[in-house]
Amino acid sequence: MADDMLAALVRPDKVHKRVYTDPAIFDLEMERIFGQAWIYVGHASQVPKPGDYWTTLIGREPVVMVRDRDGAIRVLYNRCPHKGAKLVADGCGHAGPLFRCPYHAWTFALDGRLRGVPFRQGYADTGFSLDDPQFSMRPVARIAERRGFVFCSLAEDGPGLEEYLGGALASIDNFADRAPEGEVEVAGGVMRVMQHSNWKIFFENLNDTGHPQATHESSFAAARRTVREKLGGKTPFQLHIIEGNGEPNSFWESLELRCYDHGHSYMDAIFNAPTDAISLEYRGQLEAAYGVERAQAILSMNRHNTIIYPSCSPHTGFQQLRVIRPISIDRTLVEIFTFRLKGTSDAFFQRTISYTNIVNSPSSTVMVDDVEVYRRCQEGMASDGGDWISQHRMAGHDTPFEGGLLGAGISEVPMRNQFRAWASYMGEAVA
Numbered sequence: 001m002a003d004d005m006l007a008a009l010v011r012p013d014k015v016h017k018r019v020y021t022d023p024a025i026f027d028l029e030m031e032r033i034f035g036q037a038w039i040y041v042g043h044a045s046q047v048p049k050p051g052d053y054w055t056t057l058i059g060r061e062p063v064v065m066v067r068d069r070d071g072a073i074r075v076l077y078n079r080c081p082h083k084g085a086k087l088v089a090d091g092c093g094h095a096g097p098l099f100r101c102p103y104h105a106w107t108f109a110l111d112g113r114l115r116g117v118p119f120r121q122g123y124a125d126t127g128f129s130l131d132d133p134q135f136s137m138r139p140v141a142r143i144a145e146r147r148g149f150v151f152c153s154l155a156e157d158g159p160g161l162e163e164y165l166g167g168a169l170a171s172i173d174n175f176a177d178r179a180p181e182g183e184v185e186v187a188g189g190v191m192r193v194m195q196h197s198n199w200k201i202f203f204e205n206l207n208d209t210g211h212p213q214a215t216h217e218s219s220f221a222a223a224r225r226t227v228r229e230k231l232g233g234k235t236p237f238q239l240h241i242i243e244g245n246g247e248p249n250s251f252w253e254s255l256e257l258r259c260y261d262h263g264h265s266y267m268d269a270i271f272n273a274p275t276d277a278i279s280l281e282y283r284g285q286l287e288a289a290y291g292v293e294r295a296q297a298i299l300s301m302n303r304h305n306t307i308i309y310p311s312c313s314p315h316t317g318f319q320q321l322r323v324i325r326p327i328s329i330d331r332t333l334v335e336i337f338t339f340r341l342k343g344t345s346d347a348f349f350q351r352t353i354s355y356t357n358i359v360n361s362p363s364s365t366v367m368v369d370d371v372e373v374y375r376r377c378q379e380g381m382a383s384d385g386g387d388w389i390s391q392h393r394m395a396g397h398d399t400p401f402e403g404g405l406l407g408a409g410i411s412e413v414p415m416r417n418q419f420r421a422w423a424s425y426m427g428e429a430v431a
């Protein structure tokens, strides 16, 4: 596809539906976006001991994140150089001191170097050598870690991770700073949702302040009725979270949407942390660790979904990370991880689990509404009813600042910002 054709698909206030429906564009995205950007792979706590591994995808590339014997984390293509078999099964596990291919038992050190080949005599005089890199597992081009969050880029060149993250870096730091011990760990497994829609629809929704009142009406109305009619006006934590989607227009208008280069953004928090006994105990732990002033500074960075384009979204207030894996033009796998803040109680962690169950799990009464409208968008876009997807809300009113764009709470600036990045990845000629 010619770059000038791509350029015609993105306008300052709208995009052509083909960016969500054309498999050829999906193929290009895998190469030009997911083949270049820093992509979240996993958290160091998922591979605590040498030999522990976790598999995932970078675009279409299956990779394995492994803890090496020297303690370093490596990320290798999950591919045996003999016949191409994926060396480890999808998921997590322990390789032992070496990877061993299940097909013909070639073995590899945890940094991917070939260590052994059965029937060695058969390789004599063939030019085959254990030291030849073509017979080793290939490492990804670049790997970088921030507070245990591991990102990789398949491109040799490009900005470093910190420069790439820009203002979104503070969300990752705040995620870990919220632990009294300054460290977090994945806990509680992973929940997976396969969405029948394009990956960009999910990202656009994360900072879409225009949808909660409509899309989530059934859940917040039920929560309010329960509070009023059954609980005498008392709002437990679980219902407080659901109610947040029903705030009036003035609330959404007063929020701030802050966007950064490379497609990242965040929106202000839509509800404050509760002030119950669990929260007070936690605040005490944080103050004991950092002092009152610093603890206050950490807690007052109160961001709702941060978008780290194009691979993940941390929610710092409730220790959740959603990881986005595009599968095809109309299939997107979203993985939801919960984290434990080191130095906090089991009851505090339970609240993290509750938040995720209520808002983002497959059984959530909130997320099903989103997933349904994503599917409807995907199906409607494919129809002959129109060609363009509107991003007009407050278009022309984005305020630039060094490294990004600022918009009022009801603006569609995060979507426009994502397509600013999309266009620059997809081709220089794209405006």
Ligand code: FES
Pocket: 080, 081, 082, 083, 084, 085, 101, 102, 103, 104, 105, 106
């Ligand atoms: S495919 Fe891995 S050893 Fe043959």
Ligand SMILES: [Fe+2]
Pocket: 205, 211, 212, 215, 216, 370
């Ligand atoms: Fe939603």
